[in-house]
Amino acid sequence: MGEVDSTHEVHVDGALPLVNRGSEKTLGGRASGIGHADIGAAKFLNHGVNEIADSARISDIERLGEHFCFVPAANLFGDGVERFPVARADGQTAPFGSKGLGSGSPDPLAGGGNDGDAVSETGFHSRVIIMDKMGAARYIWIRDSLRPASEGVVPFVSAAVQYGFSVFEGIRCYSTDIGPAVFRMDEHVGRLLDSAHIVGFRDLPVTGEQVKTAINQTIAANEFSACYIRPMIYLDGAMSLTVEAGEPRFVVAVWEWKTFLGAEAKERGIRANIASFTRLHPNIMMTKAKVSGNYVSSILAKTESQRAGFDEAIMLGPDGYVAECTGENLFIVRNNIVYTTPRAGILEGITRDTLITLARDLGYSVVEEPISRDQLYIADEVFVCGTAAEVIGLREIDFRVIGDGKAGPVTRALQQDFDKLVSHRHARSAEWLTPVPALDAAAVRS
Numbered sequence: 001m002g003e004v005d006s007t008h009e010v011h012v013d014g015a016l017p018l019v020n021r022g023s024e025k026t027l028g029g030r031a032s033g034i035g036h037a038d039i040g041a042a043k044f045l046n047h048g049v050n051e052i053a054d055s056a057r058i059s060d061i062e063r064l065g066e067h068f069c070f071v072p073a074a075n076l077f078g079d080g081v082e083r084f085p086v087a088r089a090d091g092q093t094a095p096f097g098s099k100g101l102g103s104g105s106p107d108p109l110a111g112g113g114n115d116g117d118a119v120s121e122t123g124f125h126s127r128v129i130i131m132d133k134m135g136a137a138r139y140i141w142i143r144d145s146l147r148p149a150s151e152g153v154v155p156f157v158s159a160a161v162q163y164g165f166s167v168f169e170g171i172r173c174y175s176t177d178i179g180p181a182v183f184r185m186d187e188h189v190g191r192l193l194d195s196a197h198i199v200g201f202r203d204l205p206v207t208g209e210q211v212k213t214a215i216n217q218t219i220a221a222n223e224f225s226a227c228y229i230r231p232m233i234y235l236d237g238a239m240s241l242t243v244e245a246g247e248p249r250f251v252v253a254v255w256e257w258k259t260f261l262g263a264e265a266k267e268r269g270i271r272a273n274i275a276s277f278t279r280l281h282p283n284i285m286m287t288k289a290k291v292s293g294n295y296v297s298s299i300l301a302k303t304e305s306q307r308a309g310f311d312e313a314i315m316l317g318p319d320g321y322v323a324e325c326t327g328e329n330l331f332i333v334r335n336n337i338v339y340t341t342p343r344a345g346i347l348e349g350i351t352r353d354t355l356i357t358l359a360r361d362l363g364y365s366v367v368e369e370p371i372s373r374d375q376l377y378i379a380d381e382v383f384v385c386g387t388a389a390e391v392i393g394l395r396e397i398d399f400r401v402i403g404d405g406k407a408g409p410v411t412r413a414l415q416q417d418f419d420k421l422v423s424h425r426h427a428r429s430a431e432w433l434t435p436v437p438a439l440d441a442a443a444v445r446s
């Protein structure tokens, strides 16, 4: 196999060449040790695993017939030196040596770096990680028990893969002084079951209590202190296009996913555009359900947005008013009143509900009413929120500066309260954080 490019053959599965010193770097060209793979705009940071902004991935290289070699690397999370697999896309063994990524020189680490900076002075990458398909998780929950993450695969012939017929949740577990704690577990599990109900599943393989147990056990088994949680009910089989033709299956995956929109986003705010794609009409695809297929619309809009140089897309509904972003709900602030969109045409975000409560606690009036595109432009503040993104200000929309061009005071106050809330330092924390119990050996089936 010759050169491999990022668009179709090489995916970096959270592969993070972590940096010892220096700040966030962009891997604009090739990663050393990743052979001739162009992994585009993947970012890697010096302080975390899995903080790739664009989620470029190097999975499936083996499947594509590529070779792996192992690089000795300092293990940041344990003692001593470990060996991590590094893919080489051209079938050669990737050489490793003294300089970091992007040296661009014929040094032993050269894989075609691009920016001339040595990023590690320790003699080798501080750590190069190629994570498996489910991120760094070692275990996944399948049906009624924990299994090795490698078993987390779905058959090609299933309505889930073929037609996007699955419903899911995105939940976060936070590291707190009472240990790992899941944020608003009841509401997320309730929404998962609502989604299943909306798309017409009848006999579900799990109850709400079983979903909670599965979530807790999957976090505990993977020993994450903080992570993102993805329970899913998918339709297996069903090639004849009815729900009855298939079987609903239940899985829970977890992974470490620290910042979704990038570390800087929270401080500076992000830039958004109005998508050229309209958000779903509920008589086309129902927006109250987190249906996998709905996210094709999100991917279209966000890809368009990022290719045009923005960070996120704002989607207008079929009525022409603001609906939501690709994975976030939207708020504006004008003259100290907080507005958000009506719930009929959006996913009723749990972060949205949280922020409405926090804003009212802070004494703000919160009004749910239609918001037009030009109301965004003249707002004092605009912010978006979601489980993955948390609370992020928009500093610019369609090339128009919003307010002071940075996260405004209401946004900042809500960000601070939200951070307190999820780290168990807020009066409402006890109500909304559920500590993860210890692993129950019975959940692990050999």
Ligand code: PMP
Pocket: 170, 324, 325, 326, 327, 328, 329, 346, 347, 348, 349, 350, 351, 352, 385, 386, 387, 388
């Ligand atoms: N809208 C859409 C389309 C989403 O995917 C999400 C993320 N789940 C949200 C809004 C925000 O919802 P939540 O705060 O519950 O994560």
